[in-house]
Amino acid sequence: MLTGMKHLHSTLAIILLVALVISIVITAVNYFQAKPYNRKIALFGLMAGHIQLLVGLVLYFTSPLGLQSFSGENMSNSLARLYFLEHPLTMVLALILITVGYSKAKKAEDYAANRTVFFMYTIALILILTRIPWSTWSLLN
Ligand code: HEM
Ligand code: HEM
Numbered sequence: 001m002l003t004g005m006k007h008l009h010s011t012l013a014i015i016l017l018v019a020l021v022i023s024i025v026i027t028a029v030n031y032f033q034a035k036p037y038n039r040k041i042a043l044f045g046l047m048a049g050h051i052q053l054l055v056g057l058v059l060y061f062t063s064p065l066g067l068q069s070f071s072g073e074n075m076s077n078s079l080a081r082l083y084f085l086e087h088p089l090t091m092v093l094a095l096i097l098i099t100v101g102y103s104k105a106k107k108a109e110d111y112a113a114n115r116t117v118f119f120m121y122t123i124a125l126i127l128i129l130t131r132i133p134w135s136t137w138s139l140l141n
Contacts, residue, residue: 010139012052019048020125031114042117046102053095090131094124
C-alpha cells in the first residue's frame with residue numbers, strides 16, 4: 001500500500017509538472033496576445049495538483065518519512081526536515097496559490113483571468129521546484 005502510494009505520488013509529480021508548464025505557457029500566450037481565457041487548461045493544472053495533494057496527505061500520515069519523523073532531533077537533519085516539514089508545507093502553500101488563482105480567474109474577465117492564472121501558477125511552480133526531493137527522488141536515482 002505504502003509502496004503503491006509512493007509510486008503514484010512519484011508519477012503524479014511528473015504529470016503535475018507537465019500540467020503546470022502547459023497551463024502556464026498557454027495562459028501566458030493568451031495573456032500577452034490578449035486572447036480569451038482558457039479555463040479547461042487551468043483546470044488541468046488544478047486537478048493534477050489536487051490529486052497530488054490528496055496522495056501527498058495520505059503519504060504524510062503513513063510514510064515513516066512523514067509525520068512519524070517529526071522531532072526536534074530531526075530538525076537538524078536537512079533531508080529529514082525536507083520530508084517532514086519543508087516539502088509538505090511548501091507544496092500545500094503552492095496548492096493554495098493554484099486554487100486561489102483558479103477560483104479568482106473563474107469570476108474575472110479574460111484579461112484579468114489570464115494574468116491571475118499566469119502569475120499564481122508560475123509562483124506555485126517555482127515553489128514546487130524548490131522543494132522536490134531531487135537528490136533522493138526514486139525516479140531519478
Ligand atoms: C486534500 C484534498 C483536496 C482539497 C483540500 C481540495 C480543495 C479544493 C478547494 C478549496 C476547491 C475550491 C475552488 C473554488 O473555489 O472553486 C477545489 C476545487 C476543485 N477540486 Fe479539489 N480538493 C481536494 C482534492 C481534489 C481531488 C482528489 C480532485 C479530483 C480530481 C479535485 C478536483 C477539484 C476540481 C475539479 C475543482 C474545481 C471545480 C471548479 O470550480 O471548476 N480536488 N478543491
Ligand atoms: C503538490 C506537489 C507535490 C509534488 C510535485 C511532490 C513530489 C514528491 C516527490 C517527487 C517525492 C519523492 C518520491 C520518491 O522518492 O519516490 C515526494 C515524496 C513525498 N511527499 Fe510529495 N509532492 C507534492 C506534494 C506533497 C504533499 C502536499 C505532501 C504532504 C502533505 C507530500 C508528502 C510527501 C511525503 C511524506 C513524501 C515521502 C514519501 C516516502 O518516500 O516515504 N507531498 N513528493
